[in-house]
Amino acid sequence: MQKTILIVEDEDILREIVKDYLWNEGYEVLESVDGNEALAVFEEHEVHLIILDIMLPELDGWSVCRRIRKSSNVPIIMLTARADEDDTLLGFELGADDYVTKPYSPAILLARVKRLIDSRYSNTSNVSSEDTLISSGIHVHFPSRTVTIEGEMTSLTHTEFEILTYLMQNQGIIITREQLINKIWGYEFAGDDRTINSHIRNLRHKLGHKANLIVTVIRVGYKFEGEA
Incomplete structure (x- = not known):
């Protein structure tokens, strides 16, 4: 289309x-x-x-x-x-x-x-072998790019969705800010660490009581600490 x-x-x-x-x-x-x-x-x-x-x-x-x-x-x-x-x-x-x-x-x-x-x-964006990703009450459906938290729909921007799914797909692994920039934007980035921090802050706000699943690793980056 x-x-x-x-x-x-x-x-x-x-x-x-x-x-x-x-x-x-x-x-x-x-x-x-x-x-x-x-x-x-x-x-x-x-x-x-x-x-x-x-x-x-x-x-x-x-x-x-x-x-x-x-x-x-x-x-x-x-x-x-x-x-x-x-x-x-x-x-x-x-x-x-x-x-x-x-x-x-x-x-x-x-x-x-x-x-x-x-x-x-693209329906294949971020999809490997599964159409869904579930962890700690967060349910991601890739074809529709929807996210629900314990059954309640939450509206994420494109960038917030990309950050959340990237962290969830690498659960327990520290993702550096540079890795996030390369994954999300894929070109020379005009912003700084505050830009990444801003997206993470917005994302945490929308995750509500699940916000603490995204853990800040000081001077390095972030990781998603959830349970399948």
């Missing part, structure tokens, strides 16, 4: 360039020039990924991301003209899956789009 990508960007020339790259790769493209319009388009269409500029008229990208995350785990790539690490951290804390700083190569952006689309919507 053809995937639909929503570009939220008020710079006409940049939006047209990105749209042409996406069209040439076979994606359907929707466009918005401000935050309020983006939310309306998102509500009216099935969207598989959002490319979201931060500095927008009417409603900024952070606010758009926050509102979308209340009801959807659609992959979000945030764009910014600022290289401030605090901006990056805030974007990830709000649930963004990736972050690109302007100016950027449209080809690089396209590569990141493809990676998120392929890993998010």
Whole structure:
């Protein structure tokens, strides 16, 4: 099925360039020039990924991301003209899956789009011989990318899902931050340890009373300590 990508960007020339790259790769493209319009388009269409500029008229990208995350785990790539690490951290804390700083190569952006689309919507993503992964009351169903905790559904972003399943698949093994970066993003990472920490913090919050299953190994990384 053809995937639909929503570009939220008020710079006409940049939006047209990105749209042409996406069209040439076979994606359907929707466009918005401000935050309020983006939310309306998102509500009216099935969207598989959002490319979201931060500095927008009417409603900024952070606010758009926050509102979308209340009801959807659609992959979000945030764009910014600022290289401030605090901006990056805030974007990830709000649930963004990736972050690109302007100016950027449209080809690089396209590569990141493809990676998120392929890993998010491929039924074989993260699946070895089983479709499900169960540990300590956490049940992961890979084909639908759903997670339940003792029977209750919890909504994870693409990145949170990838981190949780990677840790669970390596239960009891220490996973370094570098390993997480290479697994989840697969390219030179623009953030720092605080970015990883932010995703882990969000994930723990959503795991509720199961949060302590993700253990921090100081100055190294994390491990999942559960029982089958």
